[in-house]
Amino acid sequence: MNKTKTILKPLFYRRKPRRSLSLLQKNLLKFNLKNFLFDKKKIKKKKKFLEIGFGYGENIINLAKKNPKKVIIGCEVYEPGITNLLKNIEKENLKNILIFPKNIFILLNKLEQNSIEKIFILYPDPWPKKKHYKRRLITKVFVNKISQILKKKGIIHIFTDSEDYLKKILAELLSKKKFLWMDKKIEKCNKRPNELIKSKYEKKADIKGNKKYYLKFKKIC
Numbered sequence: 001m002n003k004t005k006t007i008l009k010p011l012f013y014r015r016k017p018r019r020s021l022s023l024l025q026k027n028l029l030k031f032n033l034k035n036f037l038f039d040k041k042k043i044k045k046k047k048k049f050l051e052i053g054f055g056y057g058e059n060i061i062n063l064a065k066k067n068p069k070k071v072i073i074g075c076e077v078y079e080p081g082i083t084n085l086l087k088n089i090e091k092e093n094l095k096n097i098l099i100f101p102k103n104i105f106i107l108l109n110k111l112e113q114n115s116i117e118k119i120f121i122l123y124p125d126p127w128p129k130k131k132h133y134k135r136r137l138i139t140k141v142f143v144n145k146i147s148q149i150l151k152k153k154g155i156i157h158i159f160t161d162s163e164d165y166l167k168k169i170l171a172e173l174l175s176k177k178k179f180l181w182m183d184k185k186i187e188k189c190n191k192r193p194n195e196l197i198k199s200k201y202e203k204k205a206d207i208k209g210n211k212k213y214y215l216k217f218k219k220i221c
């Protein structure tokens, strides 16, 4: 195993699609994805948002429509989700979305410091079993990385329906005093920001009757 794989493995667990990709999906990845691939040279001077783990991409489409002058960078490794986003980008004829179809930790090392205005992390995999906690995305290392690429006064939105993960997220984000928790109290975290719509995961959480938490942080230094 080479060195890169050794470093990334503990941080990254790929969800396997339930069925193999259709011919249409394979063609989208082979022919269409290249037109929307993240390229940092193309977006140097533009204002940028980043969504991490966009799933089926509903919110990326919504953000891109509402913010036509901004570039929305979406990072996701789940291929059926990437193909769904590609279909909708073409359907809506959107020109301001770029996709990074690999592990977010690779992208975080490519992005310039203080370059992103807003980061969206909607329902990161909760990994509810204790033995799987180490697979969770939001860790010290991750928070350190996102604090570097986010601009001063930049915003992070994190949603979760896991009370246990919620505690961990708050502990990690607030540990270094780099972020201000905008709502300050759990009871106030029950309203989804207007600029965001219900994602597929959120609809499933609603069906299960799970309580949802909408966290918002501002980078203060």
Ligand SMILES: C[S@@+](CC[C@H](N)C(=O)[O-])C[C@H]1O[C@@H](n2cnc3c(N)ncnc32)[C@H](O)[C@@H]1O
Pocket: 011, 012, 013, 015, 052, 053, 054, 055, 056, 075, 076, 077, 078, 081, 102, 103, 104, 105, 121, 122, 123, 124, 125, 126, 137, 199, 200, 201, 202
């Ligand atoms: C629970 S799903 C939520 C998807 C979507 N945000 C939603 O709300 O419907 C979490 C997503 O994060 C993606 N993900 C997990 N770890 C990742 C990583 N290291 N890099 C990129 N994407 C990742 C997974 O593939 C999955 O699609």
